[in-house]
Amino acid sequence: MSLEVKDVFAGYYADINILQGVSVSAEKGRITIVIGANGVGKSTLFKVIYGFLKPHSGKIIYNDEEITGTNPYTISKKGISYIPQRRNIFPYLSVEENWEMGAWIFRKDKKRMKQRIKANYERFPTLGSKRKTDAGSLSGGEQRMVEIGRALMVDPDLILVDEPTAGLAPVVAKEIYSKLKQLNRVENKTILLVDQNIRQAMKIADYIYILELGKNKTQGSKAAFETDLKAMIKDWLF
Amino acid sequence: MVLFLAAMALPVALDGYGLHILIIAYYYALLASSWCLLAGYAGQFSFAHAALAAVGAYTSALLVLNTDISPVFSIPIGSVAAAGVGFCIGFLCLRLQGPYLALFTIAFSEIFRIVLNAEYRYTGGNFGLNVPPLFSQESRILYYYTILGILILSLAIMHKIVKSRLGLFFRAVREDEEAAATLGVNVIKYKILAFVITSFFAGLAGGFYAHYVRILTPNIIQLPQMGLIIAMVVIGGIESLAGAVAGALILQLAAEYLRDYEELRWVFFGLLLVITLRFSQNGLIYPIYKRLTKKSEKDHAESD
Amino acid sequence: MLKVTKLTKRFGGLTALENVSFKVAKNEILGVIGPNGSGKTTLINVINGIHKPDNGDIFFRDKSIGRLSSYQIAKKGIGRTFQVTRIFRRMSVMENMMVPALSISRSGNQEALLHKSLGILTLLKIVHLKDEYGRSLSGGQHKLLELGRVLMLDPDLILLDEPFAGVHPELKADLHDHIRKLHGQGKTFILISHDMHSIFSLSQRLMVLSSGKKIAHGTPEEIKQNEEVIEAYLGN
């Protein structure tokens, strides 16, 4: 067991719980996806895990250690990276500088930093020619790659990914999903993915959680859902 | 009521100097309370208030000097001029918020001060402008009652505004412009109106001041002047007219009382301002007053 | 009552609404659904004047309101609530209520308005909080106060943006009741919600947005059968 979210209640007001008792776990080596209609609290879930929002109750446990309410800048040291939904590159830093920032917590170790940056260029060869370009002037898909690369700098065990392809063209989206899959299958990263692009996310998933209005609705391995996606959508939509 | 009677009776007990101190204190009280209406109620943190007082002061003074008009008429004209300038600032600053508004109003004040300095042929520049007095006889008591009257009347009007629809809209705009607009409040109109009204009172204070001290220099616009007004309002309580008035009176009188300590008193006031801001955003005087009145209400209830 | 024609709204390179047209009849509840980022909130923002449309127009009672400011639209009788409530925090509940009351009736009898707002607060069960500051209220109370504030405008059309998000089941049931009651009094609603049970049970007609486009409209039953809607929720 890598990450465990246990019965979390959370929201921005004391009496308004966007999450109303959500439990999710991301098992080591798997791609776990969380889906549900918009507003069911998928992004809120990540904000809680990464310490941007303190839950009203419930626990977050990572590798047997409770990390509920830990600061975001401390959590990255524990081997968890986070790629939020909204654009979150440093637009006026170059691609390479963006990645250097991802190495902040081991900034003294230049050798390791160089290595990790090199690994990123291998993962994202298209960025090789743009190392000095301001990240803000890249295309949407390239910006996502910069973000994924930055999240990989610390060599995390677990990556939280929030709607990685929102607003991207379908072709680009496909590429991003294949990168995520590669990270999992080749580099053995554990991934917890929250997505609205159900069809694509399903393709790379190992285990699926479905939320409804801030609560768990169903969960199961991929095989359990694959047969009839449409029936599943209908089921939780209507 | 008690305060009012005391204010009416005070001249009997005071000498000329004491009266002078009070007159100046009332002048500041008018500036502070009108800035409180602008910043505390309407949420427009303008640094041009002292400059608007100067608009009133110089307009009135120059009118009297260059035409044969009596100060009785020129002071209101000066106030209207200040209101007009306030309108322009309000209109220009509609889109500016927070630090941008502060910077704009500081720049406006400085430019105005520089113009007053540079056009010394008309304004007397740094040497000062000799202004004819408001009254022909040398009587502090007359000035005292005049400014007291102006202050009380202005406060009554401002109090009325605060309690009215206008004051309610000022506060709604301060809290959330967009939400106020969706509830039918014409945000642009009330933002500008806040500048116009409060500038009028600033101009009124300035006009009286000019014809009382009888010498005007551009220094009345300097930032420390604005700092003093802000300190009075913040220490008094930024969301209360009474607090602002109390802040002005107390600070001004304390400054007099602590005269022997010279600069140290200003250090103390500066520190007080910073500490108030940091720890009690409702000011120092207002919460104390609230507590006292609450207590007396309770006593009242118990005795019933 | 409300007619929207070929509405388009862009933010920089992003097209939030594209050629959206629809009508809302008097005393109807129109539900709007769609995946995240489909332009639902933008639609409300444009109707109520927070954003100006780049193209197309909006007609309220056959008069164009597309170029009017928010406050003018409010005075014409369109009220709205916000997804994240926007209460005047340093004003009392009663003062919050009086802002719209006084904005529509300049000379209105203050006494009558106070009476009216007390009535609404009583209906919403928050009258005991009338002298509390907005900031000291809970999230659920904010939702109720916001609804109460809108009612003080006496609007014919009410736009509700995610009124049920995160609220207690009891409060949700209360909100349902309030909406039904107001509907019974002749009010028209546009309701955005991701709470499918609520929106299907309250709305008479539904409109589905996806990526800023209107992809379907019809009765709840029709929408449930619409393959395109399900496709939209599946992603590409």
Next chain:
Amino acid sequence: MTEYLLLQALNGLIIGLIYALMALGLTLIFSVLKIVNFAHGELYMLGAYFSYYLAKLFGFPPVLAVLSSMIIVFFIGVVIEVLFLRPVYTGAVERKDEYAILITFGLSIFLQNLALFVFGPWTRRSPSFMSGTTSVYSLSISNDRLFVSALAVVFMIATLVIIGRTFMGKGLRAVSQDREAAAIAGINPFKMNLLAFGAGSALAAAGGALIGPIFLIFPTMGAMPVIKSFVIIVLGGMGSIKGCIIASLILGEAESLGSVLFPDLTRGLAYKNAIGLLFLVVVLLVKPTGLFGEKHVRMK
């Protein structure tokens, strides 16, 4: 006439450099904390006094006095940040923009009066860095002015290198561009606040310490330069470092030459200070992002 113009242009350059130093500090603070520091002029004043006393009383060599004074003011800045500005980021105050304006303005009043009380109202002059004058063709400039300009350039370049090239500097820029993303990357934004406010304060102090031997030192000496810095950061675009340097040089020249070219000399001198302010007003009204600004930032 040309000689006079040239001399004025040179003076403009020197003044522009001092403005640039100060405004650089202000812009650094704004870009990271999103706060306009209205007490910046007082930090400049403190820098001048500390440097003066270190040189006069303790016999520090002038350059060392300048550096030490920067370090002292750095820590004063750190203390101010922790005590008064931290609440803006922890959610302890409700109206952040207004609080930040009033608290820094309040600090400026406090520090100014404290200086008046401690140092007295008299004017002073720091010991000179280098005596004599240098003549180039028919222009003669005091060595002090040359030295000060050189040192200002050195400080400026050092700042640019630190912000542009070092890891710490990139971290500062990262926080200024996206606070949340920086936190996700493991950067503690609170530490960066401290660093930015401290360094910004030290730059103001450098300006004050350098001006000491050329102009006079007195408690309200910061009042004018701070307004110039406001002009510069607005002109250059709030938070833009490149814009800040260009704008300071433009301002320095515009003032020096503008006053000369004004037909009526006495009024020309008087209006010198208004030129920049007019720039500020116009820029705020027409293009609030400034001439070189990257984006319009307002703290939420």
